[in-house]
Amino acid sequence: MPDWSYQTLFRPLLFGLPAETARNFTLGAMGLLSRLPGGTLVIKTLGHMESHPILESEACGGLRLKYPVGLSGGLDAHGTAHRALAQFGFGFIEIGPVTVREVTDDRPIRREVSREALLYPDVGANEGLEKLVQRMKHKQGHRLPLMFRLRPMPGASPEQAQAELRQMMERLAPWAAAFYIDSVDTGWPPEETAAYLSAVRQASREAAPGKPLLLYVAPDDPADRLQALFSRVDAAAWEGIVVGDAIRTPEGFVIGQEALAPGVERVKQLRQLAGPEPTIVLAGGIHEPRDALLAVEAGANCVQLHSGLVYSGPGLPKRINEALIYEKVREAESPPEAPFWRDWGWMCLLGLGMVIGGILAWMIAATSVMLPYDVLYLGMDQTMLGQANRWLLGFMSHDRVTLAGTMISIGILYYQLARHGLRKGLHWTKTALMTSGLVGFSSFFLYLGYGYFDPLHALAAAVLLPMFILSMRARTDRPSYDPPNVANDRIWRRAQWGQLLFVTLGFALVVGGVVIAGVGITFVFVPTDLAYLCASAEMLADINERLIPLIAHDRAGFGGALFSNALAVLIIALWGIGQGQRWVWWTLLLGGLPGFLAGLSVHFQIGYTDFVHLLPAYFAFLLYAGGLILLYPYLMRRPERSIPSAEAMLTRDIVPE
Template sequence: MPDWTYQPLRGIAGALLGVRRSQRAALRVLAWTGSLPGGGRAIARLLGHRHPPAHLAGTVGGGTAGGDMVDGGTVGGDMVDGDMVDGGTVGGGTVGGVAVRSRLGAVVPPAAARDAVRALPPLGAGLILVEPVGPADVPAVRQAAAGSRVPVLAATADPAVAAALAPYVDAVLAAGGGPHLVRPASPSVEAAARALAHPGRAVLATPALLIEAGPGWFARVTEAATPTAPALSPRDVGRDPRRWPAWWWGLLAGAVIAVAGLVAAAVSLGPVLLWYDRAYLGMDREALHAVNHHLIHFLRHDRITLAGTMVAVGILYAGLAAGGMRRGWPWAREAYLASGCVGFAAVLYLFVHGYVEPLHMTLTVIVLPLFTAAIRRPAGRPRWTVRPEGPQRERRRALTGQLLMVIIGAGLFAGGVAVSAVGLTGVFVLSDLEYLGTGPETLRAANARLLPFIAHDRAGFGGVLMAAAAAITLLGAWGWRRGESWVWWTLALAAVAGFAPALAAHLAIGYVHLGHLAPVLAGVILTATALALSRPYLCAR
């Protein structure tokens, strides 16, 4: 589970299940998921974890029979009663180390070894040390090491235990593991990153540290230990489009979508219908008003809400591009890609009712190449800045805000699915018909194309809302880091662009059905709460 569920909910879980039982339950859920085919990869992807930088790789457990030797990334040579034990070899002489992709790992007791070996690697642990191992623990350690995705080491003071474990684990170390296996006393990310800067050291999180810091500790340390370069500025882009970086194309795509949303809002506040709308319907505003005196207002409220959501999508894309992709965050590109795929897939809605809107298709044709240029390359060189984590109280409040933001994004996505379903099937919900004071049969009798026309707008809004929700959910789940003020401003501006026009449009036309507006009001309250809780952390200097 991510920190944004672990920290805010750990107190509730502890009160309901008991502290130790809730901790074991969390570990076992992760272990069970990680043991499924593709489960470990799914955990890592969903939590935004990526491959560790190359300099964190090394070897652990190598050395000489005379003591510890650290050279070229080899960590912790060990002896058991004078004998070197490593990879099944017991005796004198030089012993090679165990290769690890990351020198960041965990040390766990034998009782938790099986669950830890399956749960912690997807979170970012590159090795697992099991200690202290006694004769009674040998079967449990053997079972834990079977099929492990990362090296499993065991530490013992008993030569007989070492000999029994050697064929089953990657290395057997002396009790304590050696001085180059660092066990941080506090969850300080900065201290762990400094220790990893020494190529001959491995950093192992203890159970107490992980309980305090949360499962995201591995990812935070990895990011802090990653070498970075200064972020590019717009002045570095140049004038040759062939040399433009991906984030610049992403920023342009966001700007185009936002401008298109503003244009759509202007049309909605003005004529409502454009020439191709009138041609498709064979009716103008006066004719629609004659059919139902609320109909023009109803169309205006639909289109203004859609326009505001388009502006919100543009803001989200611009933020992900200029704030995240420009700094080399891999998750920013993936959030951009996921949201864009949802949005472009929703273009197919246009063909369901047989009304293909020219300006909508023109916007798609313009944005698609920009979007493709933005996501065609993997994330570039890391250019982010990791700031000190600050007070724990501040961070935990921000994690509560992060949880709320993910809930908001998921709720908006569900709302987008519901609106799409309505637009593709029944067109209206009950409160719509109450506002209009009529039924779909009456509207269909007045003009056979009227219902497909309205349904086209509603389905389109549902698709755009899902695209915005996907970006909000992933930005909320992956983007919370101290000092990343662009995350806060992106979400705040997108919220204003999305919620304000929707509320204003409903109030302006007198469509104030409480049940209809309840999701919007809930979204406003939750978003304001999430942003208020997170602002000191995200906007820290």
């Protein structure tokens, strides 16, 4: 459920349901998908969070994190979708709060969309220690570090709380990467809280030796209370501090964007009190990448997401990671680009070759239609075929013109992906080129399905294949030096619709390519083809026994080329849509025009205008045009390079849906 589907389709539907019903349905669906064969691969493919060493960090005195973004425990309290969520770009997962016995609350969770908030009657509700231990004994389905947030039972004394936390640390130590020690809402004065925390620190050395401890505080804890507490607590004895995500109100607890402002203030205060060594995690109010940037600017090492995933979508951790990468490299000098002849230039030449070949093929298909070796293979020339069936040459022309237009489209896509992506070391562009190219070259064997060997296609493949192989040597381990989107503004939301249309177009073209290739090597004709030709397959075979294999070769070739083209379009739509990436918009525009122009114009030129036959092309063109219109503002406007001031970000208005 990436952002382009969540923001456009699923969020409006889910927000029409009660909050808990929507949450349980969403987590259940994601969890089910992740457990199906290939489900995790599907989730990775749709989200495509690229790992980069520049994001790796050491937290909590030695814990290695792949990403500095964590998942808050309250979002998926039962771990239903942890396997799926682990693919979104999270570096760790919080589990909790955990108490020794179950804590229940039957009051419903509510949403307040205008505030981008979730209202929990009791954020301490949980399944209890024993049920959690039984769940942990089952395979987790991921390897992310688990941070268990431990809290005493409501109303416990400091002595009882100490015993409870020791018991929980002993039971959960086999699975814990670290423990959050939750002292929120205990009601104890600072001196008792400090003594309790010191005792817990000592107990952890025996119950869970080597496990980091992080102190968990509330974002709305008064500054003077924290000042008093840390005057009695040795901050150096703790590996970190977590500023939570819940703000207390008379009606319960609010988890939402309004926790950002007090949370950032607590981060600043705690960094001054604790010094530079302890890891600080901000868990409240992170709804946009710029919220995470503000947290880091204030002194946080990591952030955790809860309500931000609900309101922004599952792509938020990836967007935050991309923003953090850019902040690390923005002042550095971009490394030199690879020389033209080393790798990416070969793909540019391949693309140009496809464009030139497609233009020549279009010219031939629109005039003589048949090549000399076609005449030799059939033993019939154009005149004889026209005499046998007056519509036959037009039909063959329509197959070959559409193939030529698709070749030109592929050539443009390949050139652009190499010139603007492979040259800069962008990983997703190499994946797009490799996937599309492997399918395209493999589809050559479809031409042989009916025993017809096309020497021109064989020659083209022999010339272009070495260029493809040479281009795949390109290194794609460099981060992007282009500023990413950091705000959930209207342009971003509008772009989600444009991306949805292009992803739909990509999948539709994939299906179309497979179907056309499949028909080409089996039935060869669809009913509307035979209606246009005013003949049956048997009648065409009677004209010449080699005629159907020749037509099948054209159809299978077009299907394979369309499939190859569709994969490139689909990967661009899935992974290449980024704010300010003007070249992506021009690639989609220029790459689509030849295919649509060839496919639609030749049908009207030869009079093959059956509405049902052309309906898929009409539908695809609407997706193409609509996607370009909706993506234009997002792809053409570069995001701001500078981070807005803290005051401006903390006081920004929330736009109601």
